[in-house]
């Protein structure tokens with residue numbers, strides 16, 4: 001893990017760099033996606049876990065019948081880092097690829 005990977009970020013910087021629907025709440029990046037069914041939610045979560053494993057950086061996942069909600073923060077430094085933004089971007093790309101919305 002390079003130092004840059006866990007480069008600390010201010011809430012403002014993370015909010016600016018993370019794509020919709022990600023936003024900063026209480027010092028963490030959060031997003032809630034509407035999957036519509038738990039089956040699609042599992043497909044979405046499975047792709048998220050693959051990206052998390054590849055990055056060795058993991059979100060908290062709240063997996064429900066029609067939504068998947070996510071929280072990202074860097075436990076190793078107890079605050080937001082570049083790794084959180086990077087994974088948020090990857091998850092937003094997975095959502096786009098799977099046509100998962102958030103409204």
Ligand SMILES: C[C@H](O)[C@H](O)[C@H]1CNC2=NC(N)=NC(=O)C2=N1
Pocket residue numbers: 001056057058059072073074075076077
């Ligand atoms: C040893 C391993 O690199 C660490 O435990 C990783 C795993 N995934 C992680 N995920 C998150 N969100 N924060 C971390 O600090 C973190 N650390």
